Amino acid sequence: MWSGSIEVLGIQYWGHYSMQFHCIKQFDICRHKEMKIDMEDSEIIYMSQFKYRVTRDLVAFQDYCKTFDFDLFCEHYVGNSSISALNDKTKVKQALITHFEPLKEDLLTYKNDFHKFKSVEDIANKIGITPDRVKAYIERNKLNFSKDQINGLSGYGDVTLKTQVKEISSYKILKDLQLIERNILLSKTTAQSLMVK
Incomplete structure (x- = not known):
């Protein structure tokens, strides 16, 4: 050695x-x-x-x-x-x-997924989530994107099914949506257990 x-x-x-x-x-x-x-x-x-x-x-x-x-x-x-x-x-x-x-x-x-533009529909198809949920996610987070990272907003600045984003991974969106689902499920279970008491 x-x-x-x-x-x-x-x-x-x-x-x-x-x-x-x-x-x-x-x-x-x-x-x-x-x-x-x-x-x-x-x-x-x-x-x-x-x-x-x-x-x-x-x-x-x-x-x-x-x-x-x-x-x-x-x-x-x-x-x-x-x-x-x-x-x-x-x-x-x-x-x-x-x-x-x-x-x-x-x-x-x-x-490749992270850096390229992908539409709400593309993301939904890739991660197996309804387009409306992806659209709502991007709507909630659209201020986190620079002008170079998001395009295809409506005339009123709303996210549509054709809106495209980049510098975010479809898999990151899936993770965040799953976290929201887990929190909702936990809150629902807690509420049900409190009603039983």
């Missing part, structure tokens, strides 16, 4: 390494292939390495983590509880790559 840094494909790796590096795959760099090194999950890396291996879009990635209740800033992945935002120089643990590398396609799907 030795401590220090090693550069692979222009990416600096820091930590402790065995002399053999336990190479999983080694390919010719000129043919746009990569060399992967088996690192322990506790090894410290930079977010620039995460972007190279998993996803380049940190905005959509952080939104994905919030939507799916993934504690991105916990000690297991970051190791520094004072960190609350990510950039290329943020130090994180290899565990972050280990966890998210198998989810690259899901992250790409999420990113």
